[in-house]
Amino acid sequence: MAKGVRKIILSGVAVAALAGAGYGGVHWWAEGRFVESTDNAYVQSDITVVSPKVAGYVREVRVAENQKVAAGDVLVWLDDADYRARVHEAEATVEGQRAALQSNAQKQVLQRSIIAQSEATLASAEAERQRAAHEFNRTRALASNDWASRQKLDGAETDLRKADAAVVKARAELAAARDQIRVIEAADAEIAARLHQAEATLEAARNDLENTAIRAAVDGVVGNRGVQVGQYARPGVQLLSLVPLPDVYVVANFKETQLARMRPGQMVSLSVDAFPGQTLAGKVESFAPASGSKFSLLPPENATGNFTKVVQRVPVRIALPRDNPLAGLLRPGLSVVAEVDTRGAEERPHLAGDVFGAIIPNRAVAVK
Incomplete structure (x- = not known):
């Protein structure tokens, strides 16, 4: 009797084992073989220093x-006392340059009046020279017929020469006045440049004050x-850090041998060690442009005599929805177990710019 019961129990155990093995095999064939998992994953955030x-x-x-x-x-x-003083100093400099610019504008107005006066003087000198020329010509004609004395002719000639000199002087004064207006205009451009410089200095001083x-x-x-x-x-120099807690993500460091079927957009199951029993749904967002060792302080140099091949790991960024069940509770640095479902990788194209965007099929290479 006992022998029969034992046989029945062993048969039941064998059937259960076979059923469990069969279920496990079916589950592995349907899902398990497509899941890539790693416990080398951590919560991250873009911390602002x-x-x-x-x-x-x-x-x-x-x-x-x-x-x-x-x-x-x-x-x-x-403490902003020094920066306020610099702002006041810069404001005074700007006011001084604006006053200089206004003063120079008044000089231009005055100089244009002087030019007008010089033009009038030149016109008067030319009119006087024309009168003296007529007088000289008339006196010379009279003197040739002895109707005018030699002394009167000499006086008319002297007056003509004086009129010629007055015209030359008036023209020189007009040219000098016109040159002076160009000097004033050049000074105006120089003052305007200094004003712009002073305004820039004032803006920088105000920015420094604001930055206190x-x-x-x-x-x-x-x-x-x-x-x-x-x-x-x-x-x-760092004073403090700001951590945007709702905006966290996961960086999972997968082995290079796990990446062949991974694509952006694939679903990820995340288990956070700090919150057992809670499973989060994430999504593969992007791949790092190089393995983690390449970004280390001292990248490995494999061109050495003592070479040991080590499986490399590539950081994979996994996005989390802002409304996930642990929103606000996750802290950067927490350990995570990430499982990526790679089913349908053949139908999901790589995005442009992905690290593994181009898989080159194996080809036989002849070694010469």
């Missing part, structure tokens, strides 16, 4: 660690805050 554009002592810190901020909010105030208020460039959460009141801040 906040640093000042100008140097100065920190006057006020308006945010705390882990505080939410919106784009445009003031994070840190720098360090504002958030994006919506996010403050992290890695290292700034304190009284600290001397310099351009390029």
